[in-house]
Amino acid sequence: MGHIRSDGTVQDASYRTIGYLKPDGTVQDSSFRTKGYVKKDGTVQDSYYRTIGYIKQDGTVQDSSYRTIGYAKDIPPRWAALYFFFSQ
Numbered sequence: 001m002g003h004i005r006s007d008g009t010v011q012d013a014s015y016r017t018i019g020y021l022k023p024d025g026t027v028q029d030s031s032f033r034t035k036g037y038v039k040k041d042g043t044v045q046d047s048y049y050r051t052i053g054y055i056k057q058d059g060t061v062q063d064s065s066y067r068t069i070g071y072a073k074d075i076p077p078r079w080a081a082l083y084f085f086f087s088q
Contacts, residue, residue, distance in 0.1 A: 002086065004079050010086060018086055021078060027085050038081040055080045 002018065003011040010019040020028045025038040037045045042055040053069075054062045055077040061070040072080030 004082065010082060012086075019082075021082060025078065027082065029085075035085045038078045042077050042081070044081045044084050053081070053084050 002013055003015065004021065005011065008021040008023065009017055010021060012018050017030050019030055019035065020032070021038070022028065025040070027035045027038060029035050034047045036047050036052070037049070038055075039045065042057065043051055044053040044055065046052050051064050053064055054066070055072065056062065057077070059072040059074075059077070059080065060068055061072055061080055061083065063069050070083070072083075
């Protein structure tokens with residue numbers, strides 16, 4: 001896994017910067033290219049605005065077919081959404 005700094009910097013387990021979560025929900029890679037978006041309602045979209053997942057208020061993480069693929073308990077939903085962009 002990794003870390004999310006208070007300024008939105010996303011780091012891997014070795015503290016190398018791998019991306020950014022902007023205040024407006026835009027997710028960027030380390031070269032500042034947009035990877036996708038996290039909307040306020042928990043919808044996760046790729047850079048072409050296609051829905052790729054959902055983060056429910058209770059922390060349930062679902063893919064675009066509403067299949068539950070995990071749980072993000074006790075962390076902000078926007079942080080949980082980063083899984084879709086940086087888990088590979």
